[in-house]
Amino acid sequence: MTPKSVSDAKAALLDISGVLYEGDTALPGAADALARLRQAGFPFRLITNTSRSPKRMIVEKLTRLGFEVSAEDVVTTASVACAAMKADGVKPYLLVHPDLLEDLPDQAAEPDAVLLGDAAQHFTYEKLNEAFRILIEGGKFYALGKNRYFKGASGLELDAGAFVAALEYASGAEARLIGKPSPDYFREAAREIGADPATTLMVGDDVEADVLGAIEAGFMAALVREGKFRAGDEETAKKGGAHVAASLEEIVEELLA
Amino acid sequence: MTPKSVSDAKAALLDISGVLYEGDTALPGAADALARLRQAGFPFRLITNTSRSPKRMIVEKLTRLGFEVSAEDVVTTASVACAAMKADGVKPYLLVHPDLLEDLPDQAAEPDAVLLGDAAQHFTYEKLNEAFRILIEGGKFYALGKNRYFKGASGLELDAGAFVAALEYASGAEARLIGKPSPDYFREAAREIGADPATTLMVGDDVEADVLGAIEAGFMAALVREGKFRAGDEETAKKGGAHVAASLEEIVEELLA
Numbered sequence: 001m002t003p004k005s006v007s008d009a010k011a012a013l014l015d016i017s018g019v020l021y022e023g024d025t026a027l028p029g030a031a032d033a034l035a036r037l038r039q040a041g042f043p044f045r046l047i048t049n050t051s052r053s054p055k056r057m058i059v060e061k062l063t064r065l066g067f068e069v070s071a072e073d074v075v076t077t078a079s080v081a082c083a084a085m086k087a088d089g090v091k092p093y094l095l096v097h098p099d100l101l102e103d104l105p106d107q108a109a110e111p112d113a114v115l116l117g118d119a120a121q122h123f124t125y126e127k128l129n130e131a132f133r134i135l136i137e138g139g140k141f142y143a144l145g146k147n148r149y150f151k152g153a154s155g156l157e158l159d160a161g162a163f164v165a166a167l168e169y170a171s172g173a174e175a176r177l178i179g180k181p182s183p184d185y186f187r188e189a190a191r192e193i194g195a196d197p198a199t200t201l202m203v204g205d206d207v208e209a210d211v212l213g214a215i216e217a218g219f220m221a222a223l224v225r226e227g228k229f230r231a232g233d234e235e236t237a238k239k240g241g242a243h244v245a246a247s248l249e250e251i252v253e254e255l256l257a
Numbered sequence: 258m259t260p261k262s263v264s265d266a267k268a269a270l271l272d273i274s275g276v277l278y279e280g281d282t283a284l285p286g287a288a289d290a291l292a293r294l295r296q297a298g299f300p301f302r303l304i305t306n307t308s309r310s311p312k313r314m315i316v317e318k319l320t321r322l323g324f325e326v327s328a329e330d331v332v333t334t335a336s337v338a339c340a341a342m343k344a345d346g347v348k349p350y351l352l353v354h355p356d357l358l359e360d361l362p363d364q365a366a367e368p369d370a371v372l373l374g375d376a377a378q379h380f381t382y383e384k385l386n387e388a389f390r391i392l393i394e395g396g397k398f399y400a401l402g403k404n405r406y407f408k409g410a411s412g413l414e415l416d417a418g419a420f421v422a423a424l425e426y427a428s429g430a431e432a433r434l435i436g437k438p439s440p441d442y443f444r445e446a447a448r449e450i451g452a453d454p455a456t457t458l459m460v461g462d463d464v465e466a467d468v469l470g471a472i473e474a475g476f477m478a479a480l481v482r483e484g485k486f487r488a489g490d491e492e493t494a495k496k497g498g499a500h501v502a503a504s505l506e507e508i509v510e511e512l513l514a
Contacts, residue, residue: 121382125415128380132406132415148427149389158382158389162427169422170405170415 004199006243006254009220011043011195013186016058016074017050018205018227019248023153026065027226029249034067040256043193046074047186049145049179049209051096051117051160054078054103075189077144077179078103081115084178088113090140095119095131095163116167116175117144118160128166135171143175147209151228180206181213190219201243203251207233211242222251261456263500263511266477268300268452270443273315273331274307275462275484276505280410283322284483286506291324297513300450303331304443306402306436306466308353308374308417311335311360332446334401334436335360338372340445341435345370347397352376352388352420373424373432374401375417385423392428400432404466408485437463438470447476458500460508464490468499479508 014020020030037044046069048058055076062069078100085092091108094101096117104115114131135141147159164175179185190200197218204210205227214221222243223233234244245251271277277287294301303326305315312333319326335357342349348365351358353374361372371388392398403418421432436442447457454475461467462484471478479500480490491501502508 119382123382123385125376125378125380128419129413129415132419133413136406136413149393156386156390156393158386158423158427162385162389162423165426166415166419166423170419 004220006201006220006222006245006251007257009199009201009255011190011193011200012037012045012251012255013189013200013202013214013219014044014046014248015180015202015204015206015210016046016048016062017150018229019203019224020046020062020067021065022227023151024065026067027247029247031066031068033247033249033252034069036252036256038068042255043195044073045189045193047180047189048074049077049147049160051077051100051144051179052120053097054100056102057099075185075192076103077185078117080185080188081142081144081178084176084184085113085115085142088140092142093131093134093139095123095127096144097122111139113140113142114167115142115144116160116164118147119163120157123163128163132167132170135167135173139173141167141171141173141175143177143179145179146175146177147179180204180209181216183213183217186214186217186219201251201255203248205229207236207240207242211237212240215240215242224248224251261477263458263477263479263502263508264514266456266458266512268447268450268457269294269302269508269512270446270457270459270471270476271301271303271505272437272459272461272463272467273303273305273319274407275486276460276481277303277319277324278322279484280408281322283324284504286504288323288325290504290506290509291326293509293513295325299512300452301330302446302450304437304446305331306334306404306417308334308357308401308436309377310354311357313359314356332442332449333360334442335374337442337445338399338401338435341433341441342370342372342399345397349399350388350391350396352380352384353401354379368396370397370399371424372399372401373417373421375404376420377414380420385420389424389427392424392430396430398424398428398430398432400434400436402436403432403434404436437461437466438473440470440474443471443474443476458508458512460505462486464493464497464499468494469497472497472499481505481508 090113202214347370459471
């Protein structure tokens with residue numbers, strides 16, 4: 001399979017953590033690269049499986065780190081989940097981080113579904129039990145992400161996927177994944193900017209969820225050697241038909257060439 | 258496959274919850290049946306995946322419900338785990354219910370393995386993270402049970418298996434199961450009474466973990482129509498070469514016939 005060249009892309013989806021910043025530091029050249037994309041009128045959206053923060057806080061953090069962004073630039077899993085749950089006509093039990101509640105409907109009095117995000121220390125036995133009882137009665141299960149872990153301030157931390165696995169194992173229910181690498185999520189972001197997946201480049205640091213996931217969904221993809229990138233990922237990405245670049249800066253050079 | 262008849266068995270392993278009692282009530286005839294086994298000098302052991310209570314409390318509860326039992330009658334997963342971890346030369350992080358600590362070694366200062374039991378509300382995000390970090394560094398993983406859920410006082414509750422699944426998914430480590438249906442656990446109980454698995458009858462209310470698990474391990478098995486027994490289990494048990502009886506009372510009749 002010969003991938004199109006990066007310069008063939010007419011739109012871009014950018015992962016946030018590991019592409020724009022890492023921890024609490026902007027990656028070198030990333031803010032300038034994003035500004036150049038915008039100045040060139042190149043269509044893009046920022047996408048992320050992070051579910052500890054509402055869209056408002058994601059934009060605030062990016063702004064604090066020197067990125068010029070607004071709420072419209074970001075497509076969160078919470079907003080996509082809201083649409084999916086509304087379409088399904090369900091009333092979810094919200095097993096999510098309290099900070100995320102501002103992006104979600106009110107907690108239903110008699111929930112018949114479960115929405116799970118990265119609730120961090122709010123994953124308690126009591127709350128997991130409540131979710132489990134809804135699922136074993138046949139309730140629908142929505143997961144904002146199924147990521148295994150991420151690098152936090154004090155070391156590796158369990159991400160939402162671990163708790164999705166716990167509830168799936170115990171209840172026999174299968175979660176519908178809202179975030180990456182769900183094709184629906186990539187497509188919703190592309191739809192917002194009127195982009196054709198075949199000429200939209202997904203840029204990420206996670207070879208599985210970002211890069212191979214996007215290609216599976218019919219997108220072009222590029223892996224950056226930053227964030228959670230590890231030796232060996234480069235070969236995996238190339239085998240899958242993706243590009244590999246040092247950074248967002250390098251990719252923007254090519255996109256605007 | 259024609260199973261031996263129950264009266265061919267020369268020893269018995271009895272599950273506790275669902276065979277001797279349910280919730281806080283002794284099952285009809287169970288205390289008398291156990292007393293008859295003992296009076297007849299018929300070798301038996303009580304086995305259980307419960308890991309919320311130490312052996313002392315298991316014996317206390319049985320005594321309170323009218324069963325004549327002593328600590329030697331019970332083989333717990335904790336004691337089998339201690340032997341396994343000692344043989345492996347590991348220092349475990351103890352992700353268990355505090356009540357179980359009296360049956361386990363002291364928490365190691367620098368653990369290189371994880372022992373997981375049904376910690377109930379003591380499954381916190383912080384503790385799960387600590388366990389996860391040991392496992393992702395290559396630490397060995399021991400699970401007292403992998404049961405999905407059980408019927409508690411206020412409804413169904415998540416059992417240890419859900420949290421085993423969470424840590425396995427996130428870390429890629431695979432837990433070594435200590436309790437049922439691990440063949441090692443059945444065999445250790447049989448070894449204690451000098452019994453041959455081929456003529457030892459496992460009696461339980463869980464068609465998968467108790468009955469099919471025991472047969473898989475080379476034992477005879479009987480399912481009782483009590484505890485978590487559900488319509489359909491009877492056929493599953495018989496297909497697997499097991500006997501089915503109304504209760505322990507009925508089985509003891511046959512064992513002593």
